[in-house]
Amino acid sequence: MPFIPHTAQDVREMLAAIGAPDIESLFDEIPRELKDASLTAVPSSMDEMAIMRLMAARAQQDGHWRNFLGAGAYEHHVPAAVWQIVTRGEFYSAYTPYQAEASQGTLQVLYEYQSMMAGLTGLDVSNASLYDGASGLAEAVLMAVRLHKSSRRILMPRSIHPVYREVVSTIVRNQDIDLVDVAYDARSGLTDRASLEQSGQSDFAALVIPQPNYFGRLEPVHALTDWAHAKGALVVALVNPISLGLLVPPGQWGTGGADIAAGDGQPLGIPLSGGGPYFGFLTCKAEHVRQMPGRVAGRTVDLDGRPGFTLTLQAREQHIRRSKATSNICTNQGLAVTAATIYMALLGPEGLRRVAQASHANLVGLLERLNRYGVRARFPAPHFHEAVLPLEVPAAEVLQAMRATGIVGGLDLSADYPELGHAMLVCTTETKSSQDLDDYAKALASALAQSKQPKRA
Amino acid sequence: MSKLIFELSRSGRINDQLAPAAPPAADIDLALLRKNRPLLPEASELDVVRHYTRLSQQNFSIDTQFYPLGSCTMKYNPRAANAVAMLPQFLGRHPLAPEETGQGFLACLFDLQEILKVVTGMAGVSLAPMAGAQGELAGVAMIRAWHRSRGEDHRNEIIVPDAAHGTNPATATMCGYTVREVPTDGNGNVDIDRLRQVAGPRTAGLMLTNPSTLGVFEERILDIRDIVHAAGGQLYYDGANLNAIIGKVKPGAMGFDVIHMNLHKTFSTPHGGGGPGAGPVGVAPHLLPFLPVPMVMQEDERYRWLHKIERPQSIGPLSAYMGNAGVLLRAYVYARMVGREGMTRIAEFATLNANYLMTQLQRAGFDLAYPERRASHEFIVTLKRLKESTGVSAMDFAKRLLDKGFHAPTTYFPLLVPECLLIEPTETESKETLDAFVDAMQEVLRECRDQPELVKSAPHTTPVRRLDDVRAARALDLAWKKPVTS
Numbered sequence: 001m002p003f004i005p006h007t008a009q010d011v012r013e014m015l016a017a018i019g020a021p022d023i024e025s026l027f028d029e030i031p032r033e034l035k036d037a038s039l040t041a042v043p044s045s046m047d048e049m050a051i052m053r054l055m056a057a058r059a060q061q062d063g064h065w066r067n068f069l070g071a072g073a074y075e076h077h078v079p080a081a082v083w084q085i086v087t088r089g090e091f092y093s094a095y096t097p098y099q100a101e102a103s104q105g106t107l108q109v110l111y112e113y114q115s116m117m118a119g120l121t122g123l124d125v126s127n128a129s130l131y132d133g134a135s136g137l138a139e140a141v142l143m144a145v146r147l148h149k150s151s152r153r154i155l156m157p158r159s160i161h162p163v164y165r166e167v168v169s170t171i172v173r174n175q176d177i178d179l180v181d182v183a184y185d186a187r188s189g190l191t192d193r194a195s196l197e198q199s200g201q202s203d204f205a206a207l208v209i210p211q212p213n214y215f216g217r218l219e220p221v222h223a224l225t226d227w228a229h230a231k232g233a234l235v236v237a238l239v240n241p242i243s244l245g246l247l248v249p250p251g252q253w254g255t256g257g258a259d260i261a262a263g264d265g266q267p268l269g270i271p272l273s274g275g276g277p278y279f280g281f282l283t284c285k286a287e288h289v290r291q292m293p294g295r296v297a298g299r300t301v302d303l304d305g306r307p308g309f310t311l312t313l314q315a316r317e318q319h320i321r322r323s324k325a326t327s328n329i330c331t332n333q334g335l336a337v338t339a340a341t342i343y344m345a346l347l348g349p350e351g352l353r354r355v356a357q358a359s360h361a362n363l364v365g366l367l368e369r370l371n372r373y374g375v376r377a378r379f380p381a382p383h384f385h386e387a388v389l390p391l392e393v394p395a396a397e398v399l400q401a402m403r404a405t406g407i408v409g410g411l412d413l414s415a416d417y418p419e420l421g422h423a424m425l426v427c428t429t430e431t432k433s434s435q436d437l438d439d440y441a442k443a444l445a446s447a448l449a450q451s452k453q454p455k456r457a
Numbered sequence: 458m459s460k461l462i463f464e465l466s467r468s469g470r471i472n473d474q475l476a477p478a479a480p481p482a483a484d485i486d487l488a489l490l491r492k493n494r495p496l497l498p499e500a501s502e503l504d505v506v507r508h509y510t511r512l513s514q515q516n517f518s519i520d521t522q523f524y525p526l527g528s529c530t531m532k533y534n535p536r537a538a539n540a541v542a543m544l545p546q547f548l549g550r551h552p553l554a555p556e557e558t559g560q561g562f563l564a565c566l567f568d569l570q571e572i573l574k575v576v577t578g579m580a581g582v583s584l585a586p587m588a589g590a591q592g593e594l595a596g597v598a599m600i601r602a603w604h605r606s607r608g609e610d611h612r613n614e615i616i617v618p619d620a621a622h623g624t625n626p627a628t629a630t631m632c633g634y635t636v637r638e639v640p641t642d643g644n645g646n647v648d649i650d651r652l653r654q655v656a657g658p659r660t661a662g663l664m665l666t667n668p669s670t671l672g673v674f675e676e677r678i679l680d681i682r683d684i685v686h687a688a689g690g691q692l693y694y695d696g697a698n699l700n701a702i703i704g705k706v707k708p709g710a711m712g713f714d715v716i717h718m719n720l721h722k723t724f725s726t727p728h729g730g731g732g733p734g735a736g737p738v739g740v741a742p743h744l745l746p747f748l749p750v751p752m753v754m755q756e757d758e759r760y761r762w763l764h765k766i767e768r769p770q771s772i773g774p775l776s777a778y779m780g781n782a783g784v785l786l787r788a789y790v791y792a793r794m795v796g797r798e799g800m801t802r803i804a805e806f807a808t809l810n811a812n813y814l815m816t817q818l819q820r821a822g823f824d825l826a827y828p829e830r831r832a833s834h835e836f837i838v839t840l841k842r843l844k845e846s847t848g849v850s851a852m853d854f855a856k857r858l859l860d861k862g863f864h865a866p867t868t869y870f871p872l873l874v875p876e877c878l879l880i881e882p883t884e885t886e887s888k889e890t891l892d893a894f895v896d897a898m899q900e901v902l903r904e905c906r907d908q909p910e911l912v913k914s915a916p917h918t919t920p921v922r923r924l925d926d927v928r929a930a931r932a933l934d935l936a937w938k939k940p941v942t943s
Contacts, residue, residue, distance in 0.1 A: 002794055003533055003725075004806050005887040014813040014888060023805045026812050027705060029674045029831050034706050037801065041575040043568075045796025048537045055790065058561030059546035065558060069551045072777050079475045081506050083543070089520025090513035093534050095864075096731040101919040102859050105516035106730035109509070112462050115937040119496025125935045128731070131587040134777040163777045166765070170749070170773035171594070174601055174633035218489055246482060248491050264777065273542075274562050274786075275552030275778030276587065277733035289933070295731065300929035303914065308921035312929040319623040319870070323636045328627035331588045331721075335729030338509075345462050345505045349494040351476035358479035382485045399555070408554050415766075430479070 002045065064406075066436060070386045070427025071214070071411045072133065072161050073275070074267040076242065076355060077431055078339075079346050082269045086339045096331070097297075100310035106334070107309035110297035113341040117281050120244045120344075121237070121261040122251025124286035127294035129279040129332040133264025134167035136280020137238055139293045139327055140262040141168055141206065143284075144234045145177060146291045147259070148205035151233070152177045155199050155206070157191040159184040159213035160238060162416040180204070186419070189217040189379030189388065191224065200227070206234040209258070211250075212243060215425070216363070216386030217379055225254030234259040241281065242267040242359065243384050245352030251285075260284045269343025270336055279333035279340065290316065293327035358430035359385035362437060366428050369441035375448070378423060386427040388413065388420065389444075393451035395424040401447035407440060409447075459515075462508050463937050466498040475502070496939060515920045516730070517864045523890050525814075527835045527867040527879025528622070528670060530700045530722035535794065538726070538787035547786060552778035556761045562782075563760035567753040569789040570737075576800060577696075577716055578709025579739030583748040585780045589697065592717025592736025593628040593664070598772045599715055599740065599747040600662045600691045601632055606770070609689070612661040616690070618647050620671055620871040625664045625695060634661060641873060645673040645827045652684055660690035667694065667711065668701045668833035670871045671826065672811075672879065682712030691715065691744075699723045700883070701808060701834035704801030714741045723803075724788035735784040746770035751779050806884035807834035810891060814882050817895045822902060826874045835881035837874050838866075844876050849905040849912050851876040856923060857904065857915035861897035 006014075011023070020026055027035065046054070067075050086092070090105060097103030097110075110128045117126040130136040141154050156165055156179050169179055183195035190213070200207075207228040211221050221237075228235050237250035237258040250258035266278035284292055290313070298312035314320050317329075347355065363385045367377055370389070378388040391398055395412035402409040410426040417423070428437070482490070500508070517524065524531035541547075550562060570582045586592040597615065604612050615629035619638045626636040637655050640648045647665070656663070663685045667675045675681065685692050694708045694716035700723045708716045720726050721734035740748060750771045751762045762779070765771050795803065811832040818838060819825055826837035840851045855865030855878070867879040882891060904912050916922065 001802055001806075002799055003535065003885050004799075004802055005885070006806060006809070010888045011809070014809055018812050018816045020812070023809050026805075026808045026831055029676055030702075030706060031676070031679065034678070034710055036710060037576075037578075037702075037704050037707050039575060039704060039797045039800055042572050042797040042800060043793060045799050046793050048794065051537060051790055051793050052541060054793070055541040055544065055565070058564055059544040061561040062546045062550060062559055064546060064549060065554065067549070067551050067554070069553055071553055073552055075549075075551070077475070079472075079502075081502060085506065085509045085513065087539060088510070088513045090516040090518045091730055092539070092727045093519035094516045094730045095518075095524065095526060095529060095531060095728045099517070099855065099859065099865055100924050101856065101916050101921055102517040102864060103515075103730070104920045105512040105514065108459065108461070108512050108515075109730070111935075111937070114935055115461075115463065116495075116497055118936040122495075131591060131733070131781075132776045132778075135587070135591070135775060161777065163774055167774050167776060170598070170775060171631075173773075174598065175631065176633070218485065222488060244491070244495065246491060247485075248489055249495070252492075271548040272551045273548055274550040274559070274782035275780065276776065277781035277783050278777075279733070289935070296935055298929040299934040300925045300932075302924050303922040306921055308924045310924045310926055310929050312926070312933070312935075315930075317623075321627070322623045323626035323630045325623070325627040325630075328590045328594060328624045328631050329588070331590070331732035331734045333729075333733045334731035335727060336733060338730060342505060342509050345498050345500060345508070346472055346475055346502060347497070348471060348499045349497045350471045350499070352495065352497065353491075354476040354479045357482055358477070360482045360485075361480050364484065382482070382489075403555070403558070408551060408558070411553055430476070 065408045066406055067408050068410050068426050068428065068440060069408050071425055072264060073272055074429055075272055075431055076267050076429050078269050078271055081346060082339050082342045085342055086335055091338055097311060104308060107297050109338050109341050111299060111309050113337050114297060116341065116344045118283050120241060120249065121283045122249030123261055123283040125289050126281065126283040127292055127296050129337045130282055130294050130329060131333060132276065132278045132280045134164040135171060136262045136282055137164050138168040138171035140236045140260050140282060141172055143260060143291050143293060144206035144236055147288055148234060151203040151205040153180055153202065153204040155180050155182050155204050156208050157182045157184060157210065159191055159215060160208060160210045161214045189215045190219050200231050204233050206236050208236045208238055210238040212240060212384035215379060215388050216383035218382050218384060221253045225258060229254060229256050237261040239263045240267065241265055242356050246356035259288060265340050268340035270339055277333055277336050279336040294329055295332045355430050359428060362428035362432050363387060366437045366440060369437055373441055373445035375444065385429060386425055388423050388425055391422040391424065393448065394422050397451045398447040401450055402443045405443045407443050409444065459511060461937055462498045462500060465500050465504050465508060468499055470499040470501055472502050522862060522864050523886060523894055524864040525866045525880045525882050527881040528697055530881060530883055532725050532883040533885040534725055534727045535791055537794065538790040541790045542783050542786040560760055563753050565786055565789045567755055567760050569785055569792065570753060572792050573718060573737055573739060576703060577739045578707030579716060580742045581745045581748055582737055582739045583752050584737045584785055585749040585775050586736040586738060587776055587781050588734040589717060589719040589736040590624045590628065591775055592738050593624055594631060595738045595749045595772060595775060596693050596715040596717050597628050597632040599744050602747045602772055603744055604661055612659055614659045615661055616655055616663040618665065620669060620873050621664060622670060622695065622697060645669065645671040645830060646675055646677060647681060649677055649680055652681065656684050656688035656690060660688045662691040662693050664693040664695060666698050668698045672833050672835040672837055673827055673830045674833055678711050697722060698833065701804055703804045705804045715744055720784060720788040725791045726784045726787045733781050733784055735781045735788065747772055749773065749775050803884050810882040810884060810886060811835055814880060814891050818898060821895055821899045826877060835879055838878045838880060839874050840876040843905055847905045847909045849909050851878055853913045853915060854901060857901045857912045858897060859916040860918045861900065863894055863897055
């Protein structure tokens, strides 16, 4: 029996000890009318060889692609050491560190992770992670409302990832919070100043500032931060962690620094994996820590005065505060966070900067090549590592044609931003070689030419 | 404590093999560039590997110790699941890559949706929620959306048993509800008479785990269903204890309108030191339109995503993409390996192990919270008398178990039972392991009588001795700060 070690003799001895005639009698408290669990539609069991054969076939069916898609999930090189360590049984199959003395490995990793994220974002403290960037942003919004205490309005630029905005809406919808759209400037691709001023005329609890924004553009974070603070509101920074190896961190935005930073940690050592598990990071100024949701590890001492780590500030959490908790969150993204910690330790400040620089340089290089084919970015420089490409034909056609050369060319923006016309969002990271950039430009140009030809009857 | 990775750092140590040099970003305004370096360590690849490998060796884990944490279902994580989830084509797939390039991946997710539907007896399943608590959020949000769609949004109360897991009332609050608690009777069941009084026109729903957090089956579940439905409310099933009944009873058959499952429990995905999990939700037919997106559908033998645009009444997305794909793949592999035959055996052997352990511990002198009841897949031991006679608490007892090489059971949950240990062996443990655990428990019991101070100051053999929690909260140290050099 797979994963069940009992022999017939074991069963006999155990039933005898219990004093039960058979296993079925152990279920005698369950009303008989409930005991129908017909599972005929569930496939019959498979041994390891068979399941691996099936899954290998499915994986092969999906194949390998040269990926130029970003839009919130980024393909970076993951050093081989990361997942070899993360999948060690002692990390992989450990539980939440509720028995701290038996979990110093996990707890020290969390403490180191918290230290690195706080430092990376230029803020004071970090939690041990939330589920992902989008739900993390929702938690940051709820936190800002709790901190502000009077307004329940949040200003959300449309230059923020559209699905992030939807997720925030799903999660905060039943708590009387008003999410206010702020337009972006059609020429610059940045948050529109006039729209911002107008939304800021009534009180608001926080302005969310994306950096880079969904279009890959770099927002004027200092001016935006000062503006929001002057209005008595908080600033929630929504940032890409790789970019923070290069760009000024939220803690140093404007005169006062952002209050809370959130985002998705996937770029830090987590493969694309079809969409998850990633993790949401949340960092903040020290004075806000008691409103911060999620688990947090702290350093303390043991009976002998030796340093050690334990979960702390648990009075904020669901298992203590129940209906008055800061959030219902129970898990963190433990394995993913372990990977990110090892990744950041391996890369260090210089390595992270190089990855950011290389990703940026590749985008500049790609745009130069595209220029030669008459394709120009929709918005002016600078970008981080993504840009919007305006097209003369539907992006869907172009992307399909590019697939013939094994390239996943970008994201069709027409559904979320119809006002941009035919357009797609392209991303480059350090994983793209010079040859890859040449091939992309050629494939795009060829796809455009193909699409513009009159269709045969 | 080992040194922190920052303390192993030396300025200038760069792992060139991991990040080749790159040109500076000449087109970015200086004001937008970082001026000071982030506080990340500078350590060689060997230092990093050695450091984190040694840290891992300070953990208890299922792979190294018996881990009878009640309500957590610490069963063996099959390595095949990990190997498959890490096939490069799955790992390399971008979540927004076209459906044509993901038919294999989507087939796995669709199959998993279908298997979970059958196992739970529900009409539809969404794999979107990334954890049990997020599944709860989705479930309660769907209940709210349903009432709203019928003009019944004046219903603003969610009923929760006093023994409920903390996420239940926390979730209700997050969905804008007020929580009404109902007590548990002396036999471990929800107090039906009190429920009748509390259920009424303001009831939006009731959240329940069955078997309950007390480790016993809610015998009058059909009465509970009738009371809540008659009051116009919806019945929510917290699937934390599904391991006890999978293949034997279907939540759908018990009358639940919406459920969540914990794949990191029942379907054996790795606990990873605290996550990631996955909390798919299942619904009865009337709630189908509200399921969170995206979901996978099959049309003419092709698989594709269903988004909000085709599901306008959906409560919406819960994550930027489609949830914890890697966790779902692992759950899928487990479900296929276990198969139809194995699902039922899970509950049978989890229950056999729990009842055997319960019997043996009672024989060894431990007090059971509900000695007249069958154990489900878990049961509660109360150390109340021990505390009174020796001063040793459940916490002390748990810490001493660590010295015996066992991870302690869950302590102080549920809150109802004083000085409790909630013990869940799971079906993957052998009789010998259970017997060894009973021996260890007996040893500690003897020590409580003969050398109580030894137990009260446990643990003694772990990398650190008992940690000062009070100091951790009072003198907050949540992040390493670089020492200021003069």
